Amino acid sequence: MAKVQRFVSHDFTLRIASVDATDVVAEMQKLHNAFPVAASGVGKAMVGALLLASQLKDKQQIGLLFRGSGSLKSIYAEADFEGNIRAYTPHPQFEPESYDGGLKLSEALGKGTLTVARHVPFQKQPFQGMVELVTGEIGDDIAHYLHQSHQIRSIVSLGIYLDQQGQVQKAGGFIIEVMPGVDEAMVDLLQKNSEKQKPSVSSVLRDGGTPEDLIRPFMEGIDFMQLEHEHEIKYFCPCSKERVAEALTILGEEDLQDMVNKNEEPEVTCQMCGKPYVFTMDEVVEIRDRVNKKPLH
Incomplete structure (x- = not known):
């Protein structure tokens, strides 16, 4: 199973992570029946x-919410330390x-914002930061x-390679x-390495390259070592009937009563999985009835 590979320069001033996430991205595409532009953006x-x-x-989690004026409207991805x-x-x-001209993700997303939320256990509110989308x-x-x-x-x-289908x-x-x-000399070397023509992420992986092969050209002349990171990556959604029932309370008493009157048995599909x-x-x-009782507490 795939894992995120973590590395660090010998003086610990460069922190590096790389991954071949093909399986989980392909699983997402299948779950959502995502067409090429969405598969590329969400991937x-x-x-x-x-x-x-x-x-x-351990147990910390990050959420990335891209909101834009384009046709995709938004993209959300959430991952935790455990993969x-x-x-x-x-x-x-x-x-x-x-x-024509390939997958134009920037057009499909449009102008907007990226909100990053970091969730820490036992903390009620996540740390949040927001920036304008630059590209x-x-x-x-x-x-x-x-x-x-x-x-x-x-x-x-980041790279996604799609076949002709x-x-x-x-x-x-x-x-x-x-x-x-x-050391700024190390930054200059990193800069120099990155300015040389480098193969794209998707072509390196397509040619059988590993996560380490992705970073090696950038780290020429810089000593680095691998750190342990044992967690396998997997597509996982913690949704449950209880959570969905809790979400249904947001509809309010009136809408729920309307469902009862019409004898509607709702089917709710989790957007994530x-x-x-x-x-x-x-x-x-x-x-x-639970919604009805809530104001009494």
Whole structure:
């Protein structure tokens, strides 16, 4: 099973993570029946979330919400330190008028914002930061967020390779973060390496490359070592009937009563994993009664 590979320069001032996330991105595409543009956008957000989450601590989680003026409207990806990932866009079947010039994700997402939320156990509110989207290309926007919100310079490269039928064949990426106290000569070398012509993430993976192969050209002349990171990545959604029932209370007493009057047994599908939850009339009545009692507490 795939894992996020973590590395660090010998003086600990460069922090690196890279991953081949093909399996989980292909699983997302299948669950949501995502067409090429959505598969590419959501896939890149998933890879970015996995890379950022791998640098957190046990039980911590990160959520990336891209909101834009384009046809996709939004992309959300959520990952935790343990390698669990799930993601979503409200318009997975969006198709542009033509694919001339390739997949134009920046057009499909449009102008907008990236909100990053970091959840820490036992903390009621997540830490949140928001930045403007600079390009609508997921990797650039994550790098912009790291610089604006944490003063961390970084190289973020994400790639999705689709076959001619629009199916995900390869997905992965890497992030190199420059930590405070770094020797500027090392930054210059990193810069010089990144300016040379480098193969894209998707072509390296397509040619059988490993996560380490993705970062090696950037680290020429810089000593680095691998850190332990044992967690396998998997598409995981913690949804349950109880959580969905809780979400139904948001409808309010009036709408729930309307369902009872019409004898409607709602079927709610989880947006993240596509799992359907069917509620019987007795269960709808029970949820309505719970809403009715809430103001008394």
